[in-house]
Amino acid sequence: MQKQFVLSIAALSALGMGNLSGARNGDNCPPSAPAACYSEDCGCTYCYGPENTAGNPAVRPRTCNGDFVIEIAGFYWNAHQDGMEYAIENHVQAPTFIRDEFELNNLINAEYQTPGFGWDFGFKAGVGYNSACDGWDFGITWTWYKGKANDQVEAEFSDNQSLLPLWSAFMPRMGSPISAYEIETHWSLQLNLIDLELGREFWTSKYVTLHPHVGLRFASLKQNYELQHKGGSWQPYDETAGDYVALNDQVDLDNNFKGVGIRAGLDSVWNLSCGWGIFGNFAASIVYGKFSIDHDEVLRQAESPFSKTKILETKDHFRASRAMLDLELGVQWSTLVCGCQYGLTVQLGWENHMFFNQNQLWRVARGAAETDTGVDPNLKGENVFSQRRGNLDTQGWTLRFKFEF
Numbered sequence: 001m002q003k004q005f006v007l008s009i010a011a012l013s014a015l016g017m018g019n020l021s022g023a024r025n026g027d028n029c030p031p032s033a034p035a036a037c038y039s040e041d042c043g044c045t046y047c048y049g050p051e052n053t054a055g056n057p058a059v060r061p062r063t064c065n066g067d068f069v070i071e072i073a074g075f076y077w078n079a080h081q082d083g084m085e086y087a088i089e090n091h092v093q094a095p096t097f098i099r100d101e102f103e104l105n106n107l108i109n110a111e112y113q114t115p116g117f118g119w120d121f122g123f124k125a126g127v128g129y130n131s132a133c134d135g136w137d138f139g140i141t142w143t144w145y146k147g148k149a150n151d152q153v154e155a156e157f158s159d160n161q162s163l164l165p166l167w168s169a170f171m172p173r174m175g176s177p178i179s180a181y182e183i184e185t186h187w188s189l190q191l192n193l194i195d196l197e198l199g200r201e202f203w204t205s206k207y208v209t210l211h212p213h214v215g216l217r218f219a220s221l222k223q224n225y226e227l228q229h230k231g232g233s234w235q236p237y238d239e240t241a242g243d244y245v246a247l248n249d250q251v252d253l254d255n256n257f258k259g260v261g262i263r264a265g266l267d268s269v270w271n272l273s274c275g276w277g278i279f280g281n282f283a284a285s286i287v288y289g290k291f292s293i294d295h296d297e298v299l300r301q302a303e304s305p306f307s308k309t310k311i312l313e314t315k316d317h318f319r320a321s322r323a324m325l326d327l328e329l330g331v332q333w334s335t336l337v338c339g340c341q342y343g344l345t346v347q348l349g350w351e352n353h354m355f356f357n358q359n360q361l362w363r364v365a366r367g368a369a370e371t372d373t374g375v376d377p378n379l380k381g382e383n384v385f386s387q388r389r390g391n392l393d394t395q396g397w398t399l400r401f402k403f404e405f
Helices: 002-024 098-105
Strands: 067-081 087-090 111-113 119-130 136-154 162-165 182-200 208-230 247-271 276-301 308-337 342-359 362-366 383-387 390-404
Touching (some): 067 136, 119 390, 182 247, 208 276, 208 342, 247 342, 276 362, 308 362
Antiparallel strands (some): 067 119, 067 390, 087 111, 087 162, 119 136, 182 208, 276 308, 308 342, 342 390, 362 383
C-alpha cells in the first residue's frame, strides 16, 4: 500500500514537471498567469504594475501584448572640443617691417583665441518592440547632429595688439616669429550614432522603475577645421620690388573617426503622480574604429597671377578604441489612450555626451632660422611637431515623443 502511494506521487510529479516545461517553451512566451492590473489615482491603468506578486514585475508591454514603439526627438545642442586654440592675442604692436618683429616673442597680457562654438538643431529617430516575453524590449535609434564654430579676430594697432598663429608651418624670411593682422576660423562637426539596444524595464517599488540595457553602437564623427591668415607675416616687404606682397594662407585639417563597439547603460523613471515623473539615464560605450587625419596648408598670392605654393601635406590613419559617455536628466509625462490600447510619453531633458580623445590633430610649426635675406620664405628653420589632444562633448535640450501601439 505504501509502495503504491509513493509511485502515485512520483507519477503526478513527473506529469507536473512536463506541463511546466511545455508552458515555458510555448511559442508566444506568454505570462504564466494573467497579470493583475494596476491603476493610478488619475485613471491610468497598466497591465503590469508594482502590486504584482512576481519579483521585479515588468512595466511593458502595457497592454499584455507585444507593443511596437516609435520614437521621434528634436534637440538643440552645443558642441565643444579641447585643443582648438588657433592664436595668441598679444599686446605688443607688430612693427611695419617683418625683420623687426623679434619683440613679438614677448607676451604681454596675452590671451588664447578659441573658436566660438555655436548651437545647432538635430534629431533622433527610432523604432522598437516591447515583447510579452518577461517584458524584454529591443530597438534601434539613430542620432544626427551637425555642429559648427566660426570666429574672426583682427589685430587692433591702436591698442598695440598682434596675433600669433598656432597652426601654421609658414616661416617668413629672416626667421622672425610669424604674426597676422586677421585670422578666420571655420570648424564643423557631423555626428551620426546608431544604437542597437536590448533591455527590460521593471518596477523596483511602487513609484520607481529601472531599465538596464545592453547593445551595440555605430559611431561616425567627421570634423573639418579651416584657418585663414592674412597680413603680418603674409604681407612681407619685397626689397627688390620696393613694395609689399599680399599673401593669403589657408590651413585645412580633417579629423574623422568611424567605429563600432559595445554599449550598456541604466535608465530610471521616478514616478510622481498623474503620469508625471523624473527620468535619469546613463550609458557608456567602448567603440573600436579608424581615425583618418589630413593636414594641408597652401600659400596663395592675393593678386594676379594668384600662384599657389603648398607648404604642408600630411596624412595619418590608425585604429584605436575610444570611450563614449551618455547622460540625460529631465521630466516626462506618460498616459494610455483609446481604452488603454496606445501609450504616449513626452520627455523634456538635458543631455550631455562625452567623446573621449577625439582630437587627434597635429600642429606643425617652423622654428626660427638664422637671418638670411637671400633665402626665400619657408626654406629654412626646423619643423616643430606638437599635439594638443582633447575631448569632444555635446550638450543641450532634447524634446522626445514616444508612441506605443
